[in-house]
Amino acid sequence: MENTTAYPIRAVDRVCDLLDTLRVATAPLTLTQIADLIELPKSSTLRYLAALEGRRYVLRTGDTYQLGPAFQPMHDEYLERLRETALPHLVQLRDHFGETVNFGVLAGEDVVHVEVVESAQPVRLAASRGDRAPVHSTAMGKVLATTMDEDHLEAMLARPLPAVTENTITTAVAFRAELAKVVERGCGFDDCENQPDGRCVAILLPGLAAPMAISVSAPSSRLEPDEMAHRGAEMHEQAEALVRALQAVPR
Incomplete structure (x- = not known):
């Protein structure tokens, strides 16, 4: 049986990259900034952001994004x-x-x-x-x-x-x-x-x-x-x- 841990799912990696990018950001980021930082097309980045927003992992405020309320805002x-x-x-x-x-x-x-x-x-x-x-x-x-x-x-x-x-x-x-x-x-x-x-x-x-x-x-x-x-x-x-x-x- 193959060791699937050696073959990370690309979509999961991209979601993790996106969340890590928002986590270390010192201010909310625009769609363009996020897409550039994780090296994805804006259309793909927008789909990930929309899915994460639906589960409150991302908070959209106007044209910017940050970590959402699913991540406790205070430790x-x-x-x-x-x-x-x-x-x-x-x-x-x-x-x-x-x-x-x-x-x-x-x-x-x-x-x-x-x-x-x-x-x-x-x-x-x-x-x-x-x-x-x-x-x-x-x-x-x-x-x-x-x-x-x-x-x-x-x-x-x-x-x-x-x-x-x-x-x-x-x-x-x-x-x-x-x-x-x-x-x-x-x-x-x-x-x-x-x-x-x-x-x-x-x-x-x-x-x-x-x-x-x-x-x-x-x-x-x-x-x-x-x-x-x-x-x-x-x-x-x-x-x-x-x-x-x-x-x-x-x-």
């Missing part, structure tokens, strides 16, 4: 230090608000839940640590989306925004209008947009090495729409110690 050790540092503060926030508290980071066009501290109440909303959620349907996603550069945001909005519930924002115009509201009021809302009977309020955590946010989520019966802006303002006050602690975490 695991740093995320673990963030989680350990944040956890006691998140517990305090959970106890203060009496609802589930989530801590998340932006990863491409998703929110990654770094930590979740569940409410002690028998009926509660809670994701799990490591879960991903869409930017456009979540409160944390909306505040994190305000940190996206225009090319990244434009690329995201050029694709369909799937409806998670009947209340999910699904058009680029509506989402941009929502982001303007987020900036104006300083917090993001999920009004039954990611779960049919759940509401969530999120704030951006300022001055950190990467876009990060926290949110408080609850069943809609315990968080009325007219309470959400007040809850966001209170979260800013209560999160000051958390922000200071996270700013001191070494990368």
